Amino acid sequence: MPNAYGKFYDFCRDTGSLHSTLPVCNLFYESPSRGGQGFGGCNLRGISIGDERLANLGSIIIAFIAILVTLVLLWRSERKKAAVGRREMQIFLIGYIIIEICEIFTIGWFPLRGDIRIAFTAVHIATIVADLWILMMNGAVGYQLIDDGTPLSLGLVFGSAAALFVGTGYIALDMGYSWTNYWAKDELLNKPNQAYAMYTLYQLVPLVFLVIFFILETVLVLRVLGETRPMIFLVAAGLLFAIGQVFQYVISPYICNGTDGAINGGLFETFFTLLAVVTIWIFWSSITEDDWPMPPSGGSTYT
Structure with missing residues (x-):
């Protein structure tokens, strides 16, 4: 099976040879970040900046x-x-900003x-996992089991996300820098680009968080609020994300080959x-009141 569980080779090859636009690929031995020769796919030409090459200017601009x-x-x-x-x-949006900053250096291939x-890649991957956890928690906050915006609510959201960030970041750093070789032991056993822990954390866990978020919000809108119009925004957000994936x-390889690596x-x-x-922000805004001068003393703040 070319794409067996835990194996990234085909993914890395199809998203760029020397300059993969999948950040996790920077952690493997074939990556130029670790002195490798690339993954054998279509390579981005980029533009020259002095003695350096800016491989993915388009992603940098969009980021x-x-x-x-x-x-x-945020404002x-x-x-x-x-x-x-x-x-x-707002915590979710701040996490997304961190992701985009990292993206400039990890898949934008700004000269480094x-x-x-590798350090930026670890932060990038860890923030993706933590930020999608935060998004999922936003879906749960809507049920107001705990008052939103309170130290308890913010502490639970931020504290749990921080734990995921630290754990995921450590595994990514360990892989990239070969501190213990524990998380990259599959590569050392002649299984190149295979890492079960990173595959689970990067490919599967964020998807689970995202699916749970959509389920929570769908139930909230249809069963609790009794509305249908906000579902247009929620479904649109899901479709836009899926199209990006x-x-x-x-x-990706067809675009790269068709544009000769542009x-x-x-x-x-x-x-x-x-x-x-x-x-997603528009969806959230559409189901919440925003025209009171100050929060009400009781009752729901949904529209």
């Missing part, structure tokens, strides 16, 4: 735009004084030393993920 757009969403969220889960949503790129994992699917994955995040 920068994503940071600016998210800052606007808009701050103005929604009465909205349920306002602080929790290999060991520094299709570009990343399926269409771009690949990573650029479109960044763009559609940004659209998905904006649409």
